Amino acid sequence: MLESVAFSLGPIHVRWYGIILGTAALIGLLLAIREGKRFRIVPDFFMDLLLIGVPSAIVGARLYYVAFQWSDYKDNLAEIFMIWHGGIAIYGALIGAIIGTFFYVRAKGYSFLRIADICAPGLIVGQAIGRWGNFMNQEAHGGPVTESFLRNTLHLPNFIVNQMNIEGTFYHPAFLYESVWNILGLLVLLWLRRRPFLRAGELFFSYFIWYSIGRFFIEGVRTDSLDFTGPTWLASLLNALWSPMRVVFEPGVLTYGGNIRFSQLLALLIVIGMVIIIIVRRKKGYANVRYADPIVSTKADKSKVLKDQEVDKGADYDSNRTI
Numbered sequence: 326m327l328e329s330v331a332f333s334l335g336p337i338h339v340r341w342y343g344i345i346l347g348t349a350a351l352i353g354l355l356l357a358i359r360e361g362k363r364f365r366i367v368p369d370f371f372m373d374l375l376l377i378g379v380p381s382a383i384v385g386a387r388l389y390y391v392a393f394q395w396s397d398y399k400d401n402l403a404e405i406f407m408i409w410h411g412g413i414a415i416y417g418a419l420i421g422a423i424i425g426t427f428f429y430v431r432a433k434g435y436s437f438l439r440i441a442d443i444c445a446p447g448l449i450v451g452q453a454i455g456r457w458g459n460f461m462n463q464e465a466h467g468g469p470v471t472e473s474f475l476r477n478t479l480h481l482p483n484f485i486v487n488q489m490n491i492e493g494t495f496y497h498p499a500f501l502y503e504s505v506w507n508i509l510g511l512l513v514l515l516w517l518r519r520r521p522f523l524r525a526g527e528l529f530f531s532y533f534i535w536y537s538i539g540r541f542f543i544e545g546v547r548t549d550s551l552d553f554t555g556p557t558w559l560a561s562l563l564n565a566l567w568s569p570m571r572v573v574f575e576p577g578v579l580t581y582g583g584n585i586r587f588s589q590l591l592a593l594l595i596v597i598g599m600v601i602i603i604i605v606r607r608k609k610g611y612a613n614v615r616y617a618d619p620i621v622s623t624k625a626d627k628s629k630v631l632k633d634q635e636v637d638k639g640a641d642y643d644s645n646r647t648i
Contacts, residue, residue: 353447385421434624453507467497467546552583
């Protein structure tokens with residue numbers, strides 16, 4: 326088993342989980358900065374966005390978890406603030422980050438969806454890397470499997486197989502499934518953002534669609550899902566949609582005794598909602614701006630904007646003449 330503590334400075338223990346999450350945030354930031362340069366947005370803007378988004382994400386992730394596990398906290402309110410004891414949720418992190426950064430983006434005079442488009446690839450690659458923090462902590466895994474399934478069916482390397490051996494039992498590396506899915510999603514988003522048909526906001530919506538499809542199916546193998554007892558018809562619907570996974574996987578146990586996983590239901594609703602939003606925005610004419618169109622702050626210096634546009638036109642002219 327790999328050690329979760331990377332190194333210690335006296336009484337302070339620096340864990341791999343924190344290092345991996347920090348690396349994920351940094352790489353996501355670099356992707357956003359690089360794409361932002363195409364639209365003449367200064368790097369400092371994205372750095373400030375990260376400084377606002379990360380704390381907002383942590384607060385949102387914790388509040389989401391506490392809200393759905395209120396019975397565990399109502400008699401001990403101090404425990405709510407002890408985040409190091411565990412208990413965060415990725416969807417809550419996304420909600421918190423969106424709320425926190427929305428006001429900052431608007432204060433700078435930018436369209437939130439235009440900036441969200443730029444940040445979408447950074448979000449999904451950050452999640453792909455961040456899941457390896459769960460690997461180091463041996464958490465967010467799936468149900469029990471045989472060692473031969475990990476070695477001979479999935480052909481995983483020794484360091485992953487050994488880390489999935491928790492107290493003598495091997496488990497599904499759900500973190501790996503989601504990490505791979507998100508890396509594939511990154512490639513899809515990078516391809517989409519250079520397509521002429523893509524409208525403003527649609528890369529951000531596509532990120533949610535891709536991530537939520539993967540989360541719906543991967544969540545089904547996990548054993549730590551937040552769940553609740555809902556209508557039988559709804560549970561049957563979710564199980565039917567997940568049933569193709571049974572060819573290879575068995576569903577994870579619902580730890581809290583419910584019959585519906587929160588994340589699965591939310592993922593399904595997000596996919597449906599995002600598809601409807603894309604269709605309606607196009608039908609109603611709300612999606613006239615294309616992804617590749619210039620991004621201009623309403624608070625920008627008008628003379629500087631015009632000068633920059635003239636420079637861009639000149640560069641395009643020279644490029645065409647050379648060709």
